[in-house]
Every structure is written in C-alpha cells, then in structure tokens.
Amino acid sequence: MSERSMKIHVVDDDDAFRDSLLWLLESHDYQVEGHDSAEAFLIGRTRGEVACLIADVRMPGMNGLLLLGELQQMGINWPVIFMTGHGDVPMAVQALRNGAHDFLEKPFDQAALLASLDSALAVALDRQSKLLAYERVAARLALLTQREREVLDLVVQGKMNKVIADALGISIKTVEVHRGKMMDKMRARSVVELVQALVSVQE
Missing domain, CATH: 3.40.50.2300 (Response regulator)
Known part of the structure; x- marks a missing residue:
C-alpha cells in the first residue's frame, strides 16, 4: 500500500x-x-x-x-x-x-x-x-506448544542448550528437538532473527 x-x-x-x-x-x-x-x-x-x-x-x-x-x-x-x-x-x-x-x-x-x-x-x-508485522509474529507464537514457548523464552535470554535442559529438567537432545521446532514455527534462521521478531511485537 x-x-x-x-x-x-x-x-x-x-x-x-x-x-x-x-x-x-x-x-x-x-x-x-x-x-x-x-x-x-x-x-x-x-x-x-x-x-x-x-x-x-x-x-x-x-x-x-x-x-x-x-x-x-x-x-x-x-x-x-x-x-x-x-x-x-x-x-x-x-x-x-x-x-x-x-x-x-x-x-x-x-x-x-x-x-x-x-x-x-x-x-x-x-x-x-x-x-502487520505484529500480527505475523503473534500468529507464529500461537503455534508454539507450552514447552516450545519455554524454550523460546530461555533462548532469547541467551541460554545455552545445557542450561535450558537443566532449567526445564529435560535432556539436551529434547531441548534440541523443541528448539528446532520452535525456530521452524517462528521462521527464524538465527537467534538474532528470533529476537528481532519478538522486539517488533513488544514495540
């Protein structure tokens, strides 16, 4: 437009x-x-x-x-x-x-x-x-499971997979699976892209 x-x-x-x-x-x-x-x-x-x-x-x-x-x-x-x-x-x-x-x-x-x-x-x-950017990111966030959202919150805090695994009481392998699915749903190729998307929602 x-x-x-x-x-x-x-x-x-x-x-x-x-x-x-x-x-x-x-x-x-x-x-x-x-x-x-x-x-x-x-x-x-x-x-x-x-x-x-x-x-x-x-x-x-x-x-x-x-x-x-x-x-x-x-x-x-x-x-x-x-x-x-x-x-x-x-x-x-x-x-x-x-x-x-x-x-x-x-x-x-x-x-x-x-x-x-x-x-x-x-x-x-x-x-x-x-x-429009807000609505796109909000729609992607709505696709996340509760566990994927928990992983997302820790990822954007800069936590490594081992720290996330300890915090959530799950294995590193499980963290990697949830993290991969979360990144796919958020259509983010990197943590930087993920953070940028979330910042746009909060502005």
Missing part, C-alpha cells in the same frame, strides 16, 4: 468549506471522502481500514476532540489533523496531547496542509506496516 492509495476522510459541518477541501485534495490525486458530522463519519467505521482524518474541532454534536477519543476507544489509531476557525493555543495543546498529529487554523496555507497531510500519511503507513 502506498501513501496516495490511502483514503483521507474529511469531517466538517461547513458544506462549502468541506467541498472546497475535497476538491483541493482530489486535484492532488488523494483518495478522499467527506462527512458532514462526526456521527456520520463513525457509521460503519472499523479498525481494518488504513486512513487519515482531517476534522474540524468545533462542530455541532460530537466535536473533533470527542471524535478523537471515540476513535481511540474503538482501537482506530489514525493520524488526525485538526482544523478550526476559532482555534487558540490551549485547544491546540489539548488536541496534540490527546494524540492529534497536527493542528491547523483556518484559513490555512495550502502548502502547510499538504505537508502535514503527507507527514500524517507516512505515519499511517508506518503504523500499518508495524501492525
């Missing part, structure tokens, strides 16, 4: 401004979709989509900050760019502290918007890549 293939959702209750922003983004070959309220945007929203959100802060009903909180509760970790015509420093600080990617005050410079958007899309792509 490339940055330009990801969808950008624009949430703003000002129809004229929203349409103008959608036209601007489409003219730069972005994939866009507009919504006139936070509530409308949330309908049918799932964790599976990889996207970026540009949202007004001050809207009737659910405002932008509440929308950000709702997305976070749903486990949707998209980069969010907030915009407002009535912004102030405390609101900007609150939005950024709550996890917003950026904060732009209307009317904003087109170049500043596009730069912020490209940065947000790069973040979304990186998060997606890490999520």
Whole structure:
C-alpha cells in the first residue's frame, strides 16, 4: 500500500468549506471522502481500514476532540489533523496531547496542509506496516506448544542448550528437538532473527 492509495476522510459541518477541501485534495490525486458530522463519519467505521482524518474541532454534536477519543476507544489509531476557525493555543495543546498529529487554523496555507497531510500519511503507513508485522509474529507464537514457548523464552535470554535442559529438567537432545521446532514455527534462521521478531511485537 502506498501513501496516495490511502483514503483521507474529511469531517466538517461547513458544506462549502468541506467541498472546497475535497476538491483541493482530489486535484492532488488523494483518495478522499467527506462527512458532514462526526456521527456520520463513525457509521460503519472499523479498525481494518488504513486512513487519515482531517476534522474540524468545533462542530455541532460530537466535536473533533470527542471524535478523537471515540476513535481511540474503538482501537482506530489514525493520524488526525485538526482544523478550526476559532482555534487558540490551549485547544491546540489539548488536541496534540490527546494524540492529534497536527493542528491547523483556518484559513490555512495550502502548502502547510499538504505537508502535514503527507507527514500524517507516512505515519499511517508506518503504523500499518508495524501492525502487520505484529500480527505475523503473534500468529507464529500461537503455534508454539507450552514447552516450545519455554524454550523460546530461555533462548532469547541467551541460554545455552545445557542450561535450558537443566532449567526445564529435560535432556539436551529434547531441548534440541523443541528448539528446532520452535525456530521452524517462528521462521527464524538465527537467534538474532528470533529476537528481532519478538522486539517488533513488544514495540
């Protein structure tokens, strides 16, 4: 997936401004979709989509900050760019502290918007890549037997087979068998690759 293939959702209750922003983004070959309220945007929203959100802060009903909180509760970790015509420093600080990617005050410079958007899309792509890596490693870990997982834990601690055998009360030969199966299931050709995979899960 490339940055330009990801969808950008624009949430703003000002129809004229929203349409103008959608036209601007489409003219730069972005994939866009507009919504006139936070509530409308949330309908049918799932964790599976990889996207970026540009949202007004001050809207009737659910405002932008509440929308950000709702997305976070749903486990949707998209980069969010907030915009407002009535912004102030405390609101900007609150939005950024709550996890917003950026904060732009209307009317904003087109170049500043596009730069912020490209940065947000790069973040979304990186998060997606890490999520896929996490899911691959988690699936492999789920294939391990309890004994293989015990061997894995000791292997990544740098323990030699003899030490592992003593710790688990089994023979060195049995350790070698479990270790071989564990490495196969984890698709690791070395202890270094094994550790790197596990670190990616913990990040």
